[in-house]
Amino acid sequence: MADIERHDYDVIVIGAGGAGLRAAIEARSRGLRTAVVCKSLFGKAHTVMAEGGIAASMGNVNSRDNWQVHYRDTMRGGKFLNNWRMAELHAKEAPQRVWELETYGALFDRTPEGKISQRNFGGHEYPRLAHVGDRTGLELIRTLQQKIVSLQQEDHAEHGDYEARLRVYPECTVTELLLDEGRIAGAFAYWRENGRFLRLEAPTVVLATGGIGKSFKVTSNSWEYTGDGHALALRAGANLIDMEFVQFHPTGMVYPPSVKGILVTESVRGDGGVLRDAEGRRFMFDYVPEVFKGSYADSEQEADGWYSDPDNNRRPPELLPRDEVARAINSEVKEGRGSPHGGVYLDVASRLPAEEIARRLPSMHHQFKELADVDITAESMEVGPTCHYVMGGVEVDPDTAASGVAGLFAAGEAAGGMHGSNRLGGNSLGDLLVFGKRAGAGAAEYVAGLGARPEVSQADVEAAEQRALRPFEESGSAAAQHPYALHGELQQVMNELVGIIRRGEEMSSALDELAELKDRAGHMAVFEGNRQFNPAWHLTLDVANMLLVSECVARAALRRTESRGGHTRDDHPGMDATWRRRQLVCEHRDGAVTVTERTHPPMRRDLLELFDITELRKYFTADELGEVTAEL
Structure with missing residues (x-):
C-alpha cells in the first residue's frame, strides 16, 4: 500500500463553485476547520459560465416585485413539483445573498439611481436578475474566491498559517465517501497531477459538485460535470429525487460543429432578442401553452411593447420557461422550418443598436466573433437545445441541506427538489448562494451536536x-x-x-x-x-x-x-394531474438502482393562497384541492 496523505477537518466541501464556496465560507465563519476539494483549478468552476444573472426580488427596476411573486414564478416554472419549502426559502433569502455579495466586493451593473440593475428573464414576471453584463457567474466566483483568500489571510494573521482553518485542494478528485456505521467519516481522494492518494477525515461532507451534462453528447456543461456528487451520494446510501427532469437549454450554439452546445445566454432574449424560423417568421406565438395564456403576448406589437411599458404584464413568448422554448424549437426543426444546421435563428441584431448589444452582451459578442466568426450585432445566431442542467439530485432537508445519510449535505445542482420539473433561468445562482450558506450552517450545527467523532476504517x-x-x-x-x-x-x-x-x-x-x-x-x-x-x-x-x-x-x-x-x-x-403529487426516488442497494414512488407533501395553506384557484385547477386534482377549492 502506497503512502497516503492524511488530513483532519470538521467539514469537507467537495466542489468549488458558488454553492461549495458559500458553504465553505459559512462553515469557516462558524469556527470549523474546512477543506475545499475541487476537481479543476481554484476559480475555474462551471459557475463562471452562468451568464444572465441572479434571480432575486429586490424590486430595483419594478417596485411591485416581492418574494411572493418570485415564489409563484418558481412554482409555475417547475409545474408545481418543486419542494415548496425550498422555493419559499429561496425566494425570501435570495435578495440578502445578493446584497451580501456586494459587501464581499461584487461589482454589479447599476440603474440610473445607483441601485443594482435587474434584467428580464424567461418565466419571471418582473425584471429580477441582478447581473454583471453577461458575466455574472464569473463575478460571483471571483468575489467568493477573494472572500476565501481574505479568510486565509485572517488565519495567517492569527495563527501564522494561511490554511489553519480553511484549505483548498485544487485539481483533486474524491472517488469515495468513507463511512463509520452509516455516518460520514471522511473522503478518499487523489491529486490529479501526480496520482497520490489522500485520506481526508471529517464528520461532515458537503456535496457541491454540480451536474451530469457530460453524460450527453450535446451539452453546455464543462468537463467536470460527470455526476460525481450524485454518484458519491448514491453509493453512500443517500437518495436521489427527480432524476427524470433534465433541462435542455433552448439556445446552445449549433454551428460551427467545434462549438456545438456552447450556451447562448437567455439574456439575449431578456434584452429583446427574438427567435425566427428559416423564413424569418417569429414562431414562438404559436407555442404558448394553455396554462400560460393571458400572461404572454399573442402579437408582435404587444410583445415588443412589454419592454418599454412596466404596466404591461403580457410578456413576449420568447420569455416562456426554458422547457417550453426548447420544445418549440425542437418542433420547428422537426417540421422542416429550421436553419441549415438543425437549429433556428436568434435575432438581436435587428432589435438593438450595435453598440448597445456590445455593451449589454459583451461575452456573447466576443464568443460568437472569436469562435464562430459571427457578428451578433449584424447577423442572427443559429441556436438549438443543448443539455444544460439537471433538476434532480440528492434528497435534502430544505432548511439544513442534510441528506438521509448522517453528516452528508448537498447544495446547488447536486441537490434536488428546489426546481421541480423545470428550472427558471437565474434561479440557479440564487440557489447556490441560499442553500450553499444553509449547507455550511447545517454542517456546523451537526458537528456541534456530535458526541464521539466517526472514525475512518x-x-x-x-x-x-x-x-x-x-x-x-x-x-x-x-x-x-x-x-x-x-x-x-x-x-x-x-x-x-x-x-x-x-x-x-x-x-x-x-x-x-x-x-x-x-x-x-x-x-x-x-x-x-x-x-x-x-x-x-x-x-x-x-x-x-x-x-x-x-x-x-x-x-x-x-x-x-x-x-x-x-x-x-x-x-x-x-x-397528468395525478402525477403531480408523485415523486420518483432513486436508491442504490446491493449494486442495483431501484426507483420507487413517494407522495409530495401538500403545500402550506398560506402559500397555496398566493395562486388563483383557476390556475390551481390546471395542475391539481379535485381531491388534492378538496375543501380549499371552495374557500379560495
Whole structure:
C-alpha cells in the first residue's frame, strides 16, 4: 500500500463553485476547520459560465416585485413539483445573498439611481436578475474566491498559517465517501497531477459538485460535470429525487460543429432578442401553452411593447420557461422550418443598436466573433437545445441541506427538489448562494451536536485505493475496454434515447444498452502511462459515475408516464394531474438502482393562497384541492 496523505477537518466541501464556496465560507465563519476539494483549478468552476444573472426580488427596476411573486414564478416554472419549502426559502433569502455579495466586493451593473440593475428573464414576471453584463457567474466566483483568500489571510494573521482553518485542494478528485456505521467519516481522494492518494477525515461532507451534462453528447456543461456528487451520494446510501427532469437549454450554439452546445445566454432574449424560423417568421406565438395564456403576448406589437411599458404584464413568448422554448424549437426543426444546421435563428441584431448589444452582451459578442466568426450585432445566431442542467439530485432537508445519510449535505445542482420539473433561468445562482450558506450552517450545527467523532476504517481506505487502481490492472486483460470509447457510446445512448423527446420503447432499449456498458466498464483499462496526470485514468473513474447516474435518469424517465417540464414523453404528451403529487426516488442497494414512488407533501395553506384557484385547477386534482377549492 502506497503512502497516503492524511488530513483532519470538521467539514469537507467537495466542489468549488458558488454553492461549495458559500458553504465553505459559512462553515469557516462558524469556527470549523474546512477543506475545499475541487476537481479543476481554484476559480475555474462551471459557475463562471452562468451568464444572465441572479434571480432575486429586490424590486430595483419594478417596485411591485416581492418574494411572493418570485415564489409563484418558481412554482409555475417547475409545474408545481418543486419542494415548496425550498422555493419559499429561496425566494425570501435570495435578495440578502445578493446584497451580501456586494459587501464581499461584487461589482454589479447599476440603474440610473445607483441601485443594482435587474434584467428580464424567461418565466419571471418582473425584471429580477441582478447581473454583471453577461458575466455574472464569473463575478460571483471571483468575489467568493477573494472572500476565501481574505479568510486565509485572517488565519495567517492569527495563527501564522494561511490554511489553519480553511484549505483548498485544487485539481483533486474524491472517488469515495468513507463511512463509520452509516455516518460520514471522511473522503478518499487523489491529486490529479501526480496520482497520490489522500485520506481526508471529517464528520461532515458537503456535496457541491454540480451536474451530469457530460453524460450527453450535446451539452453546455464543462468537463467536470460527470455526476460525481450524485454518484458519491448514491453509493453512500443517500437518495436521489427527480432524476427524470433534465433541462435542455433552448439556445446552445449549433454551428460551427467545434462549438456545438456552447450556451447562448437567455439574456439575449431578456434584452429583446427574438427567435425566427428559416423564413424569418417569429414562431414562438404559436407555442404558448394553455396554462400560460393571458400572461404572454399573442402579437408582435404587444410583445415588443412589454419592454418599454412596466404596466404591461403580457410578456413576449420568447420569455416562456426554458422547457417550453426548447420544445418549440425542437418542433420547428422537426417540421422542416429550421436553419441549415438543425437549429433556428436568434435575432438581436435587428432589435438593438450595435453598440448597445456590445455593451449589454459583451461575452456573447466576443464568443460568437472569436469562435464562430459571427457578428451578433449584424447577423442572427443559429441556436438549438443543448443539455444544460439537471433538476434532480440528492434528497435534502430544505432548511439544513442534510441528506438521509448522517453528516452528508448537498447544495446547488447536486441537490434536488428546489426546481421541480423545470428550472427558471437565474434561479440557479440564487440557489447556490441560499442553500450553499444553509449547507455550511447545517454542517456546523451537526458537528456541534456530535458526541464521539466517526472514525475512518483502515480497511475501507485500502479497499478504496484498490478500486481506484483497478484500471491499471485491467490493461493486460483480454476484456480490457477503452474509457474514451465507452464514454462516447454512453453519450450517444443518452442523447438519442433519453434526450429532449422520449419514448418508452427507446428508454427500455437505453437501459439494456446501459447494462451492457456497465458490464464492459468493469474492465475499463489504462493502456498507457502511470498515475501522473493520466487523463485516461481520470476518465475511467468519471465514466463509472456517469453510468450510475444515467441509469437513474433513464429508469425514472421510463417510470413517469406523462410530459412535464424537462421531461417530454412523445408517447404520453400531456401533463397528468395525478402525477403531480408523485415523486420518483432513486436508491442504490446491493449494486442495483431501484426507483420507487413517494407522495409530495401538500403545500402550506398560506402559500397555496398566493395562486388563483383557476390556475390551481390546471395542475391539481379535485381531491388534492378538496375543501380549499371552495374557500379560495
